[in-house]
Structures are given as structure tokens and as C-alpha cells.
Amino acid sequence: MILKGIYDAILSRCEAAFGLLAGRRLWLAWGVALAIALSLFMSFPRVSFFLGNDAQIVNFWPVLERQAADPLAMTGDQYKDQSSHDSKLAFRLTLPMTMKVLHVDWRAMLVIQYGLGILLLALVGKIAMDLFKDRIVALASVFGVASIYAGKAAFLQLGGMGDAFAYTFLTVAVAFRNPPIIVAAIIVACFTDERAVIASPLVVLYWAMRNSHAGKPSWFNLQTITVASAILIAGAIRLVLMFGYGLHIPIGTGKDVGFSVLPLTLPTLQYELPHVLAGLWLWPLVAGVLLVRSRWWFSLLAMLGATAAVVGVAAMVFDVDRSLAYSLPLLFVAMAVAARAKLGSQVLRSIAILGFLISFAFPVNNLLGSVSNRYSEGNLMPIELVRFYKYSTAR
Numbered sequence: 142m143i144l145k146g147i148y149d150a151i152l153s154r155c156e157a158a159f160g161l162l163a164g165r166r167l168w169l170a171w172g173v174a175l176a177i178a179l180s181l182f183m184s185f186p187r188v189s190f191f192l193g194n195d196a197q198i199v200n201f202w203p204v205l206e207r208q209a210a211d212p213l214a215m216t217g218d219q220y221k222d223q224s225s226h227d228s229k230l231a232f233r234l235t236l237p238m239t240m241k242v243l244h245v246d247w248r249a250m251l252v253i254q255y256g257l258g259i260l261l262l263a264l265v266g267k268i269a270m271d272l273f274k275d276r277i278v279a280l281a282s283v284f285g286v287a288s289i290y291a292g293k294a295a296f297l298q299l300g301g302m303g304d305a306f307a308y309t310f311l312t313v314a315v316a317f318r319n320p321p322i323i324v325a326a327i328i329v330a331c332f333t334d335e336r337a338v339i340a341s342p343l344v345v346l347y348w349a350m351r352n353s354h355a356g357k358p359s360w361f362n363l364q365t366i367t368v369a370s371a372i373l374i375a376g377a378i379r380l381v382l383m384f385g386y387g388l389h390i391p392i393g394t395g396k397d398v399g400f401s402v403l404p405l406t407l408p409t410l411q412y413e414l415p416h417v418l419a420g421l422w423l424w425p426l427v428a429g430v431l432l433v434r435s436r437w438w439f440s441l442l443a444m445l446g447a448t449a450a451v452v453g454v455a456a457m458v459f460d461v462d463r464s465l466a467y468s469l470p471l472l473f474v475a476m477a478v479a480a481r482a483k484l485g486s487q488v489l490r491s492i493a494i495l496g497f498l499i500s501f502a503f504p505v506n507n508l509l510g511s512v513s514n515r516y517s518e519g520n521l522m523p524i525e526l527v528r529f530y531k532y533s534t535a536r
Contacts, residue, residue: 258295
């Protein structure tokens with residue numbers, strides 16, 4: 142009883158705090174701003190990146206700038222080492238094409254990336270509000286996503302990895318019904334990183350749940366057909382680039398991707414998978430129960446299958462955690478299922494707030510599970526300021 146009293150008190154105070162914020166005129170703008178501030182305190186980016194002397198940080202911007210000079214060419218130093226990350230960028234054209242079209246350098250791209258990070262969190266609030274019509278649930282959802290890696294990537298990934306672009310545009314395809322917006326968002330996401338192609342069926346599933354009627358999901362509606370068509374269009378463009386312009390991804394030695402890496406990735410998968418959505422796994426858990434109770438077996442299998450595809454791909458590459466973060470649309474699928482079930486506002490608020498609190502308590506600050514490897518990208522703000530001081534005074 143004591144623990145239940147503590148639990149109820151914490152949730153009650155959090156709900157009251159979100160209620161005060163929800164009553165403001167620009168409630169969503171304030172919510173996004175405060176969520177980012179809290180997220181940055183827990184996971185401050187490695188600003189020693191800008192000093193250029195932190196050996197733990199990987200910088201892909203020079204490679205992207207060379208690619209931007211001639212995006213459709215397969216010549217260059219990045220393609221000589223077939224097992225390197227750089228050689229896998231041939232079809233990841235969103236960032237280099239943006240740099241080329243806008244005539245900007247990596248600094249401007251970082252500004253754009255920060256803007257997309259703000260947009261992603263604002264869209265999370267919009268999606269939750271569209272589904273539940275409850276400002277407190279929407280705000281708790283914003284804070285929850287700001288506490289997981291997909292919501293932090295725009296502010297932590299300073300080295301040009303580009304995942305923040307893909308996460309945001311997948312979210313755009315969920316947030317808007319307009320077919321041209323959906324098509325553009327899916328294509329941009331798919332040409333940011335191939336993992337977005339694997340995650341895109343979750344967007345189809347979202348719109349099937351979102352447009353469900355007569356007690357059944359709607360698999361053939363304007364939005365589901367649009368998303369599926371956008372995936373096919375992205376595939377067709379890729380084929381044109383392959384056979385018309387000779388773009389291809391070198392196979393490499395066969396040891397940097399595929400089943401051969403499973404002995405190395407599976408041990409990390411067992412803790413990275415729970416961590417990637419942290420407390421927000423409550424939504425898929427609730428959605429699974431609701432689908433079973435409604436006997437929507439095909440929908441349950443589709444949700445599990447699409448998620449398994451993302452997890453399977455993540456397990457066959459070294460960067461397991463950032464790959465798992467492409468499961469972000471699963472959160473929106475689960476929320477759509479909960480909205481369809483018409484759960485009470487108090488239940489929805491409890492799920493959203495508890496999900497945020499768990500995610501906040503176990504922050505995702507770095508890649509590959511360690512703060513000492515070269516892909517690490519964040520720390521608690523006081524710790525990161527000490528790191529910055531160290532590198533700024535190094536001789």
C-alpha cells in the first residue's frame with residue numbers, strides 16, 4: 142500500500158504539472174521548449190566536436206561534402222574501402238542533395254537538423270492531440286519522446302549521421318493526411334537511410350489503425366495506399382539510379398553486415414531493445430493486449446512482423462541501437478490502437494506519464510552502450526561541460 146501511495150502521488154503531481162502547462166496559450170510550444178531543455182540537461186551533446194580534437198567523435202561531414210559535390214558519382218576515396226561506413230552512402234542522398242541544392246555547408250545542415258528535431262517533437266504533440274484530444278497526454282508524449290534516442294538524435298548527432306532527418310520525416314508521414322506530403326516525407330526518409338525503408342510499413346499500419354471503422358482496421362484507404370505507393374516510388378528511383386547512373390553499395394568483405402555479425406550484436410540486442418523506447422514500450426504493450434481482446438489477429442501479426450523486421454535488420458549491423466530507433470513509428474501505431482479502443486482519459490494519462498518517467502529515469506545518452514567509444518554522443522550536462530573543458534585546454 143505504501144508503494145501504491147507513492148506511485149499515485151508521483152503520477153498525480155506530474156499530471157498537475159502537465160495540467161498547468163496545458164492551460165497556457167502556447168502550450169505545445171512551451172512543452173516542446175521545456176522538453177528539449179530537460180532532454181539536453183540529461184543528454185548534452187559532445188560540443189568538443191567543434192574543437193576538432195576529440196578523438197572519440199566520428200565526423201562524417203567531410204565525406205558528405207565530397208558526396209554533395211557530385212551526388213551521382215561513384216568515384217572518390219570513400220568507395221575504396223568497401224567495408225567502411227563511407228562506402229555505404231551511395232543511396233543516402235538526402236543530406237548531400239540538400240547541401241548541393243541549397244549551397245550550404247555542414248554548419249547550415251546542423252541548423253536544419255536542430256530545426257527538424259524541434260519539428261519532430263511538435264509533431265509528436267500533434268499526433269497525440271489528434272488521437273486523444275487531451276493536452277496532458279500530448280505533453281507527456283512530447284516529454285517521453287524527448288527522453289529516448291529518436292527524439293534526441295537531432296541534438297546529439299553532430300557528426301552528420303543523418304538519422305534525425307529520417308526519424309523526423311517518418312513522423313511527418315504519420316502526422317499529416319495530405320498525400321503529397323506523405324509521399325515526399327517517405328521518399329526523403331528512404332533516401333536518408335535504408336533503415337527507413339524497413340520502418341515504413343509501420344506507417345502503413347498506423348494509417349490502417351487510424352482509419353479503422355466498423356470495428357476493423359482499414360487496410361485500403363487513401364493514406365495506406367499513398368504510403369505503400371511512396372515506398373514503391375522510392376524503390377523505382379533507386380533502380381533508376383542503379384541502372385541509369387551506376388550507383389551501388391559495395392558488398393565489402395562480408396564481415397561488416399549480415400548474419401556474420403550476429404555473434405557480436407545479439408549480446409547487445411538484449412539490453413538495447415528495451416532501452417530504445419524505454420518507458421514508451423508501455424504503448425505497444427497496451428496495444429498488443431487491446432488487439433488480442435479485439436481479436437484483430439492479422440493486425441497484431443502485422444505489428445509484430447513489422448517490428449521484427451526493424452529488429453532483425455538492427456541485429457545484422459554493428460550500430461544496433463541507432464538502427465532500433467527506427468522503430469519510432471511503432472509508438473504511433475500503438476497510440477492509434479489505444480485511441481481506437483477509446484480508453485479513458487485517466488488511463489491514457491497514466492500510460493503517457495509513466496512512460497515518460499521511466500524513460501527519463503533511464504536516459505539514452507550514447508550509442509553502442511558506452512560513453513567511452515568513438516560513437517558516443519552525449520552525457521549529463523555537467524559531465525559534458527567537464528569533457529569540453531578538458532579538450533578546450535588540451536595542448
